[in-house]
Amino acid sequence: MNGPVSRHPGDARAEILERLRAALADRPPVPDVPRAYRRAPEHGVDVVALFASQVADYRATVHRTDPGGVARVISDVLEARGARRVVVPAGMPDAWLRDARVERLTDDPPLASATLDGADAVVTGCALAIAETGTIVLDGGPGQGRRALSLVPDVHLCVVEAGRIVGTVPEAIAALRPVRPLTWISGPSATSDIELNRVEGVHGPRTLHVVIVEETPGA
Amino acid sequence: MRVALFVACYNDLLYPQVGRAVVRLLRRLGQPVEFPPGQTCCGQMHFNTGYREACVPLVQGFVRVFAGYDAVVTPSSSCASMVRHYHATVAREAADAGTDPSLPARVAEVAPRVYELSEFLVDVLGVTDVGARFPHTVAFHPTCHSRRLLGVGDRPERLLAAVDGLTLVDMPHAETCCGFGGTFAVKNADTSVAMGLDKVADVLASGAEVLTASDTSCLMHIGGLLSRRGAPVRVMHMAEILAGPEDGG
Amino acid sequence: MTAPDRELQPLAPQPLAPPEPGARGRAGRPFEPIPTYAGTPPFPRAARAALADTRLRANLQRATATIRAKRARAVAERDDWEALRLAGAAIKNEVLHDLPALLVQLERAVTDAGGTVHWARDAAEANAIVTRIVREHGATEVVKVKSMATEEIELNEALAEAGIAAWETDLAELIVQLGHDLPSHILVPAIHRNRAEIREIFRREMALAGRPAPDDLSDEPRELAEAARLHLREKFLRARVAVSGANFAIAETGTIAVVESEGNGRMCLTLPEVLITVMGIEKLLPRWQDLEVFLQLLPRSATAERMNPYTSMWTGVTPGDGPQAFHLVLLDNGRSDVLSDPVGRQALRCIRCSACLNVCPVYERVGGRAYGSVYPGPIGAILTPQLRGIVRHPVDAQTASLPYASSLCGACFEVCPVRIDIPGVLVHLRAQVVRQHPMGPHVPEPDELVLGVASWVMERPRRLSIAERAAGLAGRVVARRGGRIGALRGPWPVSAWFGERDLPAPARESFRAWWRRVGRGGAGSTPSGQERSRQGRAPEDAP
Structure with a gap:
């Protein structure tokens, strides 16, 4: 498939577009897209419970609490992990880290990659979450920071307010616009490259804690 | 209902007992069947190997011989899938080339009336219990063309399950191709044999006395491997089981 | 113990002392030669050699059986799977049938968002573009996210000739690169290697390319993954230029999506200053909404997951977040030829999930390298001959053997998330092979x-x-x-x-x-x- 060096130096763009128009000389019709797939969750599904179980299925640790309990859960997790230096993105509610006795690394001025690499954990919020797939989506909004912050530290603690959980992938796509970079996260970093067996923990955070916050926490 | 038998060329030559079994079975069920002697080959081997032009006279012959029948029944799901799926392709190319402009219309007339045996029994005659007795353990190989191209579903298993005395045993990896593949068997003989030997291992693991299918071609390949290894498993086309022994039993 | 000469040589120049472009290394060679598929014999012969390799067959059988069962479970969870497949096929047909306009739309959206779009007619042109961008930024190494397009154009080889080291960061690609090996699967290029072989490769080769593997490395997958994490982290943290492929590009918004598992993709797409994405022109989707279909089809078909661990999406350049220079290289390299065949063009719907490889009884027994192409298995058997121009001119014997490398069992169509009729295209290409016999009297082939x-x-x-x-x-x-x-x-x-x-x-x-x-x-x-x-x-x- 290695073609020779282009024999016709001219304008690659014009030539490719011309080739493509010639290739479509038979004028195949542009079809309508049938979208008979499901857009909403199945009837009667508790999206918060489904999200919690799907996230747990991909080896993230799930915590469910009410708004008053977030700070306690976060400080307990950080303490249990022995985290001392914790990355805190701009715009995160102060109350979340109220109880944590850690050194806070803020990104203003931007933290060097090496500093991020030396951090023990990062705490973020999220833009939304998807129940059916156990996915959290970060869009760089308040409490999330630029992408590197939630990537380089080895422990990621993500707070998901129940109202941000949608049921399905189509609902998530409809709610998102890609004006800012998006990162979809479904469980901790993993690979299936050795004998096609899934192993957690390669380059991204090897530990993912998801804290679901709701007025009346479920089991 | 005028019903024709399309026996398939390799059954005609190598496995005439399969054709005889279809005749015996249909007559027992009260369905007369004719064998139009002008029939030869569906053209699948040529088509699947890339010799499209050579298919044109075969498709022309097929529609000529089988025009006017209400149904054409064949004990080869592979040939049935060739007729139902690809005769139209051959015909369209012949029409585009100007050799036979009306061939597509003639194919559209005949092809939909071609049934693999289990489809004919279940869908046209409406029977699943054909009144056969076969007191043996049987493994069923769901051939790729019957399952994936024709979509016969579980019709063959339903027919076999209704046979008195027959024990249908599970075979591991039943849905995996046996490796025959028409000219693949000789153009890629090593790979074909490797696939076939894995199938042989699955057949032996099933513990069945008899291996059956709706395609003699796959059975020819698996049976040839079994026979070379002296394995005590007999291969029989499904029609032979459903029809019962030849001396009228 | 005398080690073979090859083991004394690093895979690529030491990044701290990069040679001048075109400079010769110690042994008089520019770099360790990177293996290529050139010289692969026609499929029946290549398959015979592969079939004789009992370890290869055992590795493949175990891996494909695992993923087949998992995929079946992941797909069975969705009662609307067939509706998703139909939507996926229709969206991709829309892309192909309206490709020129959609490419122009994508170009405008990417440019408006601060990116730069380049067009490459063939591999050499694409490689030259990437090399020039890397040099302009004064870099002598790049980190790479796994990308079939860059495998196809043999970018690593071209960069090496220019004195630029390309570090593969996907675990399987790393195994292949460190093993001086060729990929044998679209999604899991090292599928032919088992854990014991991977341990040996890491112990032998990692020290030559950077941080060594731990002395007490075992063959536990978890430990092997940890070794890769440590080995690559220093490269991620210092790299200034990254090269990626693209799973999807949205014409409407200019958004690019990369779907991955390990986080190496996020590292490459986030930490360097410059990002170069090479994508085949068929990887487009018309609308943002279309992702809702493909982000359901791809993970379940590829790794048999409800969702892969990480998906990154970006649109041009975002001030203060990630690379501040973004280059998108649109690659033809034979795709316009594929598009010109009304039957064969459906191969361009492929989203590189590998489900067809994993269910193929031929692939399972002979592995990927027998196909002599970066695209092995059923999809490779229809894509490779077309990319090599079978629609325009006779092809070599190896290429001509590929459409015959199938028993036409149809398992591939059954699992294809975009409903490519692979058996139908195979027999179509066989007819093209037959038609390309020289006209007039000739010695007939035996099958003829x-x-x-x-x-x-x-x-x-x-x-x-x-x-x-x-x-x-x-x-x-x-x-x-x-x-x-x-x-x-x-x-x-x-x-x-x-x-x-x-x-x-x-x-x-x-x-x-x-x-x-x-x-x-x-x-x-x-x-x-x-x-x-x-x-x-x-x-x-x-x-």
Whole structure:
């Protein structure tokens, strides 16, 4: 498939577009897209419970609490992990880290990659979450920071307010616009490259804690 | 209902007992069947190997011989899938080339009336219990063309399950191709044999006395491997089981 | 112990002391030569060699059986799977049928968002563009996210010639690169390696390319993954330029999506200053909304997950977040040829999930390298010949053998998330191979000869009848007791069949002869006594 060096130096763009128009000389019709797939969750599904179980299925640790309990859960997790230096993105509610006795690394001025690499954990919020797939989506909004912050530290603690959980992938796509970079996260970093067996923990955070916050926490 | 038998060329030559079994079975069920002697080959081997032009006279012959029948029944799901799926392709190319402009219309007339045996029994005659007795353990190989191209579903298993005395045993990896593949068997003989030997291992693991299918071609390949290894498993086309022994039993 | 010469050489120049472009290394070679698929024999011969490798077969069988079962479970979870497939196929058809306009739309959206778009007619042009961008930024190394497009154009080799080290960061690609090996699977390029082999490669090679593997490295997958994490982290943290492929590009918004598992993609897409994405022109989706289909189809088909661990999406350049220079290289390299074939063009719907490889009984037994292309398996068998221009000109014998590398069992179509009729395209390409025989008198291929005789016979029932009688006589000459023909020597195809398989002798009385004799009467359906004994005993008759 290695073609020779282009024999016709001219304008690659014009030539490719011309080739493509010639290739479509038979004028195949542009079809309508049938979208008979499901857009909403199945009837009667508790999206918060489904999200919690799907996230747990991909080896993230799930915590469910009410708004008053977030700070306690976060400080307990950080303490249990022995985290001392914790990355805190701009715009995160102060109350979340109220109880944590850690050194806070803020990104203003931007933290060097090496500093991020030396951090023990990062705490973020999220833009939304998807129940059916156990996915959290970060869009760089308040409490999330630029992408590197939630990537380089080895422990990621993500707070998901129940109202941000949608049921399905189509609902998530409809709610998102890609004006800012998006990162979809479904469980901790993993690979299936050795004998096609899934192993957690390669380059991204090897530990993912998801804290679901709701007025009346479920089991 | 005028019903024709399309026996398939390799059954005609190598496995005439399969054709005889279809005749015996249909007559027992009260369905007369004719064998139009002008029939030869569906053209699948040529088509699947890339010799499209050579298919044109075969498709022309097929529609000529089988025009006017209400149904054409064949004990080869592979040939049935060739007729139902690809005769139209051959015909369209012949029409585009100007050799036979009306061939597509003639194919559209005949092809939909071609049934693999289990489809004919279940869908046209409406029977699943054909009144056969076969007191043996049987493994069923769901051939790729019957399952994936024709979509016969579980019709063959339903027919076999209704046979008195027959024990249908599970075979591991039943849905995996046996490796025959028409000219693949000789153009890629090593790979074909490797696939076939894995199938042989699955057949032996099933513990069945008899291996059956709706395609003699796959059975020819698996049976040839079994026979070379002296394995005590007999291969029989499904029609032979459903029809019962030849001396009228 | 004397190590082979190859083991003394690093895979690529030490990044701290990069050679000048085109400079020669210590041993007089620019770099360790990167293996290529060139010289792969036609499929039947390549397959024979692969089939003889029992370890390869065991590795493949275990891995494909695992992923097949998992995929089936992941797909069964969705009651709307078929609706998703239909939508996926239609969206991709829309892309192909409206490709020129959609590419122009994508170009404008990417440019408006601060990116730069380049167009490459072929591999050499794409490689030259990437090399120039890397040099302009004064870099001598790049980190790479796994990308089929850059495999296809052999970018690493081109960069090495320019004195630029390309570090593969996907675990399987790392295994392949460190093992001086060739990928054998689209999604899991090191599928042919088991854990023990991977441990050996890491222990031997990591030290030569950067941070060594731990002395006490075991073959536990978890430990192997940890070794890769440590080995690559220093490269991620210092790299200034990254090269990626793209799973999807949204024409409407200019958004690029990369789907991955390990986080190496996020590292490459986030930490460096410059990002270069090379994508085939068919990887487009028209609308942002279309991702809702493909982000359901791809993970379940590829790694059998509800969702892969990480998906990154970006649109041009975002101030203060990630690379501040973004280059998108749109690659033709034969795709416009594929598009010109109304039957074959559906191969361009492919989203590189690998589900067809994992279910293919041929792939499972011979592995990926027998296909002699970065695109192996069923999709490779239809894509490679088309990318190599089969629609325009005759192809070499290896390429021409690929459409025949299938038993046409149809398992690939069954699992394809965009419903590519791979068996249908295979037989279509076989017809192209046949048509490309030189016109006029030539020495016929054996199969041409055999099928030619067969079609002459089959054209007339009378000829068939005579042939059947002749075959019946001939068969009985070579048949053993019990009416079977055993091991038989002869020219192809006799040798090919009878090497391992018996065949029943042609019947003394063909079906048509029987019908003529007694069948049409409808009275007896019993053949002659001789005929019965030829068939052997039915179980009915068993003592």
